[in-house]
Amino acid sequence: MIGAADEVRLKQVLAEIFELDPSTIDGTTSSDKVERWDSLQHISMIVSVEQEFGVRFSEEEMSELLSFERLRLALASKLTQ
């Protein structure tokens, strides 16, 4: 799992992109529940997370990372590598 500080940073990025209150982001936050999480903002979010953590998601991951939970898991595997 990613550390608490990284989790805060991840929530912060999502909050900035999707105009959310970071405290409302949890395991249930996903593209089908967040109004502004469309395909356009999705790309901006992915690139912002990549910038924030210095990682790069694969093409396959791009289309799968449609929830906070999945992002957190994908990030965890990259940050521990």
Next chain:
Amino acid sequence: MVAPGGRASKVPAQLNGVVPGGVESRLAWVREKPTISRYLAATRQLRLLTPPDWPRVRVAVLRNFTVEPIEAYTCVKGASAGIAVDVQIGGYDTAMRDSLITDSWLFDYQPDVVIIALSLENLAPTFFNRFLTLSAAQANEAAQQTASIIRQIVSAIRERTTATIAIHNFALPRHSLEGLAETRSMTSLTSRIRSLNQELVALASGMGNVFIVDFERMAERTPIDARNWLVARAPFTPLILEELSDVYARILRARAGRSRKVLVLDCDDTLWGGIIGEDHIGGIRLGEAYPGSAYVGLQEAALNLSKRGVLLALCSANNEADVDEVFDHHPSMVLRKSDISARRVNWIDKATNLRAIASDLNLGLDSLVFVDDDPHQCEMVRTLLPTVLVVQLPPEPSEYRAAIESLECFDAVGLTDEDRRRVELYRNEQAREVARQSASSLDEYYRSLEMTAEVGRIDEISATRIAQLTQKTNQFNLTTRRHTAEELVHLAGQPGVEILSIRVRDRFGDAGLVGVAILVPGAHADEAEIDTFLLSCRVLGRGVEDVLLYATAIQGKAMGYRCLRGTYVTTARNQAVATFYPDHGFSRHVEDDTSWSLVLGEADLAVPGWFATITLPSNMKIGAVTA
């Protein structure tokens, strides 16, 4: 169009005390970690924080691929320059429609800047992706078609708006299609895209206020994101977004009249290596051999700027005679005394000297760029004069030239011949100053100048210069309304409108077109409103404004108006003309306290007696006002 304001140009670190604290802290937050998400969040916050007196610039983007993040980047970069930016992005791949149909959102939006960002891959997919399947004739046709589409879009926009137009040119293919043969082929994809890009330059050069965004060069330096391109047609990497928005910001600054005009140079360890007062003329480093060659490079860069119309000034702590000796006798000096428009070589602090230089040149401090090697001097100027752009020379001499050449703050919309002559004009101004000191009275001095003034109506040739004056003049400008040449030509054709300009010459030289007055129909039928009344600072204090106002009044009367109404719109820079209208016999308006009226025929307007000749357009006659 663009509201007044006199704040600093780009370079965010400079903005302490210039941009309000709330805005500055948001900008600093983005700078600390420039992620797309921070740009987006900051843009939303900046909308609420933007001071109401900032100039607002509306930017429309016509595109055929995903550009969206550029909006936030452009808004943030605009805010760094004290400009409130609003961006509207057209539909995906509707650039043609957006510009050609009559009831398009584009024209309703009334953009100040239109950016045309088209991907060749989307515009001409066969040409770009399957180039080698095309015959030479087919390839040629595809290229011509592409050029024609852009020409149609640009012409349609130019016909219907006065916006600054910026066209993205096309990226070259990342890899050659034909191997080595590509390097020697005039008909390869690379060659064809290069000529297409040249055609865009030709298109821009043939039209007013059209620029090229060099995406070709940008994409060469930093490749697009292939993953995001294929997944979402979103090619811009964060790096490209930074570079692109810097270019857009440059256009915004020029559009908002935020260009700087003077490069102020330190001497020791800037123009040459070493301390002239200690090392003497034989000991300073300047010449063909390193490190002297680095200082030659810096001087050459400054010389090129001066040929573009940027004024050069010296501000250094030296004995004047020492500096003179280098200028007069050092064989490797590139700059001559005649290249320098103002100088303060003394032992007074640099902040005071910079103020004096600005006042010598009749310019604001926000027109100055100050170059020095000494971090303490730089810091002092940054602190005391936050609107001066400070360039501290980099640690390595080999980087000096680039430090000057990379300055992007000297752009003016529509460079005219007068820009190129400005250096010469200011030199004449210095000769005048000498004459002023020797003349026993001011009146006598003015007579000795043998000034001639010529008032004319706007025409196609003068429109660019007139527009430029409305864009750049901040001090002697009663309303600070910015106009483009296209707007002015259109306006001049309206009933009840007259656009006058004044040219001034004296025995030291031709000052060129230096003043503008625009009359438009006022609120009442018999009243003309003075929409614009301005004078270039290079002729301040010589009564030129009296001649222009006099001609304006005569013209108003000839057009059948009974009175003139003049408004003073206060800005940070135009305090000097706050009482211009009352000083000239206008009486305060009853309804509001920022406008004044003059009943034509009753007032006692006169032209100064020291003009050798005054020429008015044919239907005006001297003396008609008081008659």
